[in-house]
Every structure is written in C-alpha cells, then in structure tokens.
Amino acid sequence: MRQITGIALIGVTLLAGCGPSPKSPATAAAAGPAGFEKYCNAPGVPKALRQTVLVIDENEIHANPAPNQIAPENRRWTMWVGSLLGKAGDPKSSVFAPRERLTLLVAPRNGGEPRTVFTGCFPGFSAEEVQVIARNQGGLGSASSDFFGSGPVQTATKDADRFRSLLGAALARLGDPAAQTSPAGGDGGLSTSSLLVSLRQKPLADLTAGIPRIVIYSDLSRLSISQASVPEARKAGFALARKAPLDLKRAEVFVAGVQPSTETDRTKAFLDAFLLGSEGHLRGFGSGDIGLQQAAPQTVRIYSGMIRYGSEDVPMRLRLATTSDGRIVDSWLAVRRDIETATPFEGEIVSDGRNGEIGRNDGKGLGQLWSIDPDPEPEFGPDMAFGGLRGLELHIHPDGVLEGRVMDPMVNMINGNAKPYIEFKLHIDEKSQF
Structure with a gap:
C-alpha cells in the first residue's frame, strides 16, 4: 500500500x-x-x-x-x-x-x-x-x-x-x-x-x-x-x-x-x-470506426458544492450523465483551486434499494488520465488530478444531495490522514450549465 x-x-x-x-x-x-x-x-x-x-x-x-x-x-x-x-x-x-x-x-x-x-x-x-x-x-x-x-x-x-x-x-x-x-x-x-x-x-x-x-x-x-x-x-x-x-x-x-x-x-x-x-x-x-455509435445520455444532472482537497475545502462541480441502461457517460468532475481542473469519468449507476442511487467508475482512469507516462504501472503525485487516485464512488440521495469518495486500492493514507480517500458533498444545481 x-x-x-x-x-x-x-x-x-x-x-x-x-x-x-x-x-x-x-x-x-x-x-x-x-x-x-x-x-x-x-x-x-x-x-x-x-x-x-x-x-x-x-x-x-x-x-x-x-x-x-x-x-x-x-x-x-x-x-x-x-x-x-x-x-x-x-x-x-x-x-x-x-x-x-x-x-x-x-x-x-x-x-x-x-x-x-x-x-x-x-x-x-x-x-x-x-x-x-x-x-x-x-x-x-x-x-x-x-x-x-x-x-x-x-x-x-x-x-x-x-x-x-x-x-x-x-x-x-x-x-x-x-x-x-x-x-x-x-x-x-x-x-x-x-x-x-x-x-x-x-x-x-x-x-x-x-x-x-x-x-x-x-x-x-x-x-x-x-x-x-x-x-x-x-x-x-x-x-x-x-x-x-x-x-x-x-x-x-x-x-x-x-x-x-x-x-x-x-x-x-x-x-x-x-x-x-x-x-x-x-x-x-x-481512420476506421472511431466509436460514434455510443448511446446519447437520457438524463443529465449538475451538482455543485465543496471537496476536502488537501487541507482546505475548495469548490467542486460534477456533471452526471446516464443512459437508459444505467451507464455513466459524458460525465466530469471539476475542482477549482487557482484554476479549474476537470476530469472525465465513466461507469455504471444502480439503485441503492432506498430510492437513491449508487454510482461507480471502473477504477482504472480518473486521476491516471493525467499521467505523463501511461504505462500499466500507476503513478501518484501532487501534479495529477486527485493525486492520481483512480476509484470513484457516488451516493445520490433522492433529496438532491450527492456524497462521493475518490480512492485507490494502492493508497492507504493521504497527507497523513488515516482515511484513504477524499470525500465530497454536493447538491443538485438546476440553474447551472456545466
């Protein structure tokens, strides 16, 4: 770890x-x-x-x-x-x-x-x-x-x-x-x-x-x-x-x-x-098939709020787009410190059995998309989005609240914090485009 x-x-x-x-x-x-x-x-x-x-x-x-x-x-x-x-x-x-x-x-x-x-x-x-x-x-x-x-x-x-x-x-x-x-x-x-x-x-x-x-x-x-x-x-x-x-x-x-x-x-x-x-x-x-047959999203939701990033809370926005069969597509996380850094993600979304939803990515991309050398061995560092962490979990509540975590199976501590993940809490934002 x-x-x-x-x-x-x-x-x-x-x-x-x-x-x-x-x-x-x-x-x-x-x-x-x-x-x-x-x-x-x-x-x-x-x-x-x-x-x-x-x-x-x-x-x-x-x-x-x-x-x-x-x-x-x-x-x-x-x-x-x-x-x-x-x-x-x-x-x-x-x-x-x-x-x-x-x-x-x-x-x-x-x-x-x-x-x-x-x-x-x-x-x-x-x-x-x-x-x-x-x-x-x-x-x-x-x-x-x-x-x-x-x-x-x-x-x-x-x-x-x-x-x-x-x-x-x-x-x-x-x-x-x-x-x-x-x-x-x-x-x-x-x-x-x-x-x-x-x-x-x-x-x-x-x-x-x-x-x-x-x-x-x-x-x-x-x-x-x-x-x-x-x-x-x-x-x-x-x-x-x-x-x-x-x-x-x-x-x-x-x-x-x-x-x-x-x-x-x-x-x-x-x-x-x-x-x-x-x-x-x-x-x-x-020059051949470049993948344009992917289904368009049937729902698009925008959330905004704060994320605990390092030792400070900073603004965060999230676009969650899903297809009719529960795939997460065309979706992004954006964190703003001195500048905004936006990172795409994909995955699937399912019911949590209590009128809410659970979303997860495949655990392979996210922060690693910012890697300089995209070889099979992941790298982690302060210049990468989310330090290079690859996993994302979302819990979408029926009242418009979205709670999430970013984590990685290879990381057991972040900035000395015993929690091996970054947490955020967002709210539905029906007035914004993102």
Whole structure:
C-alpha cells in the first residue's frame, strides 16, 4: 500500500455527386448556413441532451473540377460524413439521437475562425416515443399532432431524408473553388497547425444545445511532431493546454481520417493530453470506426458544492450523465483551486434499494488520465488530478444531495490522514450549465 503526501489535490447519394446544384459562394454566404430547425423545439417531445459539432479541416477540402462534380480527393470525407447519417428511410441507422443538433463547421486552412455551413436537429423519435405515438393513434397530443401531421413517424422518416439532402448540398458547396481560403504557411507541425489555431478562435459549442460531442475530420499524419517519445508528447500537450487551450466545454472528442504513420502513437499522445488540459476527452482516433455509435445520455444532472482537497475545502462541480441502461457517460468532475481542473469519468449507476442511487467508475482512469507516462504501472503525485487516485464512488440521495469518495486500492493514507480517500458533498444545481 502507498501513502500520498504533499498532494495539492485537486453513403448518401448526393455525396457521390448527385442532388441539388451547389449555390455560388456569394449566394451561399448571403443566405447564411443551411439548416433544418423543425425538430429542435418540437412540441410534445423533449429536446435532445447531446449535440454533435462536426469540424472539417479545410486542408482536406480540394477544389471541385466543375459545378456538380466532386473532386475525387473529397469523396473520402464526404462519404464518411454520409455514413454517419445512416441509410435513407431509416433514421435509426444514424449515429445521432432523435432531435440531436448537428453543427457542421469548416476550420479554414489559414487558421481563421471556424465558419458554420450547416446546423439542424436530426429528425426522429425514440422507441419509447414511437410507442406513445402508436397508443395515441398517430399523435403525441394535440399540439404535436398539429405540428407533425397525422403520421409523425412517417413524417420524421421523410424529414430525415430531407435533412441528409440539405447537409449533402452544404458539403458539396465546400469544394467550390471560390470558397477556398489560402494557407497562411507554417503548417508543418501539429502544435502550430492551422487546425489548432482555427479551433482556438472561438468556443465550438453552446451548452444550451446539449452536452457537446466534437468530431474532427483531419488527417493529422500530414503534420510532424517533434517529441521523440509518448511521455514527451504528453508533456508537451499538457504544456500547450496551459498556455493556449481550446474552449471545449467538457466535450467528448473524436478525430477521424487519420492515416497510420510512424508518428501515430506520439500524435495521439500529444492530442490526448492537449485536449484533456482543454477540458476535452479524446474518445476516438484513427481512420476506421472511431466509436460514434455510443448511446446519447437520457438524463443529465449538475451538482455543485465543496471537496476536502488537501487541507482546505475548495469548490467542486460534477456533471452526471446516464443512459437508459444505467451507464455513466459524458460525465466530469471539476475542482477549482487557482484554476479549474476537470476530469472525465465513466461507469455504471444502480439503485441503492432506498430510492437513491449508487454510482461507480471502473477504477482504472480518473486521476491516471493525467499521467505523463501511461504505462500499466500507476503513478501518484501532487501534479495529477486527485493525486492520481483512480476509484470513484457516488451516493445520490433522492433529496438532491450527492456524497462521493475518490480512492485507490494502492493508497492507504493521504497527507497523513488515516482515511484513504477524499470525500465530497454536493447538491443538485438546476440553474447551472456545466
């Protein structure tokens, strides 16, 4: 057992070249980004609790050779985006929850502010909502019947196909030669790349639209990384986050389109640390399946209060998001001392048999996510969140109180305290976004 001392604890057809003709850049700019808002505030059904922000690195976009023709180099990312939307006539085959907002951004190759080219909420209903519709003979109440018409499910299926068409048209316009920006130069290294410079220009998500999932399409293998090892890359990523972080609002982050290279491990290590230091969690990375099929949360609760951190009580916030089958996803703990340090966690939640709930993580991550050298042997120290402790237990009471502990099976004393854990007590915070 160990003691910890000195802890400062803390495929769409259109995407293949068919469909509506692209507007001219001037016309598209005048009209603003394309959109489909019909399902964003639909009556009779709740808003989606998650949003997805899809960012296309403009370095992936090539000029189309002619109107209504997509450059061959663009097919890789247009078809990939199409695969996210699922099959025509089958909204459930997409990676989006019913009515989840999708915002499509382009990160300019000159490092300028990302521009919005499409935003809207994916049409559809959950299985439970479909059952309600069936029981009510095609309506969710008079308001939603008037809104959707006599066949809400059939209408949503047709609207999902229209959503695909509108998004496909927006993607096709990205290859218009007049819409391309010129590179600013100096885009050889990952840490100074136009992509990171662009993403730093503004927040990528607004929490009023749901907790964020950010998906970036960029072949980062084209960028060099100077660090010679994974630990050095992680150290550099954390350092850049302290100096010039992104504003990610505790998002899950997925990076697609990354082709294998001799630098892949170091690139991923740098990005993982940089995103964590920017309050983002790298969940997927590569050229194939990056894990976007994970279910969206069905409940999101925000708690705030204090945690006994070292020898002082300091502010703490917690976001607890859970799926319908009791999995903890998209959840974060944040402790503020001189600065706020936010750490993601996952796990499961079950009833305690007394109208409350018990939540636990898997005991593997938490503080260890901040490790410089993520080898199998855990490390503990004052520069890591919660000193590197890995275990988390939550007891959620029906009156809105949440009591928790952070601990580790390898640690039997913290700062000389006989209790081998850190305790906190929080209260439900229905007015805050986190």
